[in-house]
Amino acid sequence: MADEVSFLNTRFNRMSWSEAIDRLLTQLLMRQGGRVYYANAHTMVTASQNPALAKALAHSDLLLADGSGVCWGSALLRTPLVHNLNGTDLVPALCKEGAQKNLSVYLLGAKPGVAEEAAANLKNAYPSLVIAGTHHGYFSRAETPQILKTIRAARPHLLLVAMGVPQQEIWIDQYARQLRGITCMGVGGLFDFVAQRVPRAPYSIRAIGMEWLWRLAMEPARLWRRYIIGNFVFLGLVIANAITPNQDEQTT
Numbered sequence: 001m002a003d004e005v006s007f008l009n010t011r012f013n014r015m016s017w018s019e020a021i022d023r024l025l026t027q028l029l030m031r032q033g034g035r036v037y038y039a040n041a042h043t044m045v046t047a048s049q050n051p052a053l054a055k056a057l058a059h060s061d062l063l064l065a066d067g068s069g070v071c072w073g074s075a076l077l078r079t080p081l082v083h084n085l086n087g088t089d090l091v092p093a094l095c096k097e098g099a100q101k102n103l104s105v106y107l108l109g110a111k112p113g114v115a116e117e118a119a120a121n122l123k124n125a126y127p128s129l130v131i132a133g134t135h136h137g138y139f140s141r142a143e144t145p146q147i148l149k150t151i152r153a154a155r156p157h158l159l160l161v162a163m164g165v166p167q168q169e170i171w172i173d174q175y176a177r178q179l180r181g182i183t184c185m186g187v188g189g190l191f192d193f194v195a196q197r198v199p200r201a202p203y204s205i206r207a208i209g210m211e212w213l214w215r216l217a218m219e220p221a222r223l224w225r226r227y228i229i230g231n232f233v234f235l236g237l238v239i240a241n242a243i244t245p246n247q248d249e250q251t252t
Contacts, residue, residue, distance in 0.1 A: 005081060007074045008044050008237055010054070012063050012081055017093075020064060020085050024094055024183075027062070028157040029101055031181040034061030035172050038087040038186065041069030041234040042226050043165050048237060053166035056173035064090075068209030069231070073238040084209070087187045091160065092194070095122055095129050098157070104130035106154055106182075108147070109137035109162030110191040117195035132156035137163045148178050159184045162191045 003014040015023065027034060037060050039047075047054040057063060065071055065081035074081040095105065105122070107115040115134040123131055132154040135147060151159060159182050161168045168186035176184045192198040200206070201214035216227045 005074065005079045007070070007077065007079050007081065008048070008241060010039065010044065010047065010057050010063070011060075012039070012065055012074075014065075014081050014083075015085075016083050017085065017090070020083075020090060021094055021097055023062065025098060025101070025103075028098065028103060028183050031157070032183070033176070033179065033181050034183050035059060035176050036062045036064070036183060036185040037169055037172075038064050038066035038085065038090075038188070039070060040065075040067035040086075041073070042230050044070065044073075044237065045230050045233045046166050048233075050166050052170050052173075056166070056169040059173050067212070069212075069234060072209075073234065076238055077242055087185070088190055088193055088200070091185070091187060091190055092122070092125070094158075095126050099126035099129040102128065102130060103158065104132040104154075104156040105158045105160060106132040106151055106156035107134045107160050107162070107191060108151070109160070109168065109187075110189075110195075112136040112138060114191045114195050114197060115162070117197070118191040121194050121196070130156075144175070148175060151179060151182065156182060158182070160187050160190065161185065162187050162189065164188055 005012045005014045024036070037057060039057065047057055064085040065074070065083065066086040068084060071081050071084055095103065107119050109115060115136055119131045119134050122129055133150065139147060159179065161172055161184060163171060165188060168188070172184040172186055189198065193200055199218065201211040205211055205214050212227050216223050
C-alpha cells in the first residue's frame with residue numbers, strides 16, 4: 001500500500017507514476033468508484049481559504065501531488081511527495097493503458113464544444129478507448145439531476161470533471177455518492193490541452209518544473225494572480241508550517 005503523507009494539513013497519497021496507474025486501473029476496472037483529485041500549489045492556497053474545498057480534499061479516496069511546487073514544499077517540510085503526478089500527463093497515460101481493457105470515459109466540463117474535441121482526440125490516439133459521453137460544464141443547478149441521470153445510464157468507469165478548482169472538487173464531493181461504481185476525477189484544464197485549445201509547454205520546460213511560467217506567459221491576464229500572488233501565498237503557508245509544524249505532518 002502506498003504511503004500517506006500529511007502536507008499543509010492535507011492527506012496525500014505518495015506513490016510513483018507506475019503505482020498511480022496500477023492503482024487507478026484497479027479502482028476503475030473493479031468498479032470501486034470514489035473521488036480522485038490532483039492538488040498543486042494553487043489548490044493548497046485555495047483550500048486554506050475555502051472550507052468547502054478543504055472538506056472535499058479530506059473526503060478524497062486518492063489525492064495526488066500535482067506540480068513542482070507541492071513536491072518542493074513537501075520536501076522542505078520533510079514529508080517529500082517526490083513524484084509529480086499531474087493529471088495533464090497522467091490521464092492520457094491512464095487512457096492509453098485502460099483502452100486495452102475497454103476502459104470507458106465520460107468527459108464533463110469546459111466550454112461548449114471543448115469536451116467533444118478532447119474526446120475525439122483521445123479516441124484518435126487510443127482507438128479502443130470507449131467514450132461513454134460528453135457534456136460541457138456550463139449547466140445550472142436545476143439541470144444537474146438530468147446530467148447525473150445521463151451519466152449513470154452511460155455507466156463509464158471514469159468520469160473526468162473539468163470545472164476548475166475549487167468548483168470541480170466541491171461538485172464531485174457533493175454528487176459522487178449518486179454515481180456508484182464510477183470513479184470521479186477532477187482534471188482542471190485538461191480538456192483544453194487535449195482539445196489543443198491551449199498549447200502545452202515544451203517537454204524541456206516541463207522537465208525542470210517551470211510549466212507554470214509557460215502558462216503565465218501564454219495567459220497572463222487570466223493567470224497572473226494565481227501564479228504571482230498565489231505562489232507567494234503558498235510559500236508563506238510552507239514557511240509558516242515549517243516554523244510551527246502541525247503534529248499530523250508525518251508519513252504513515
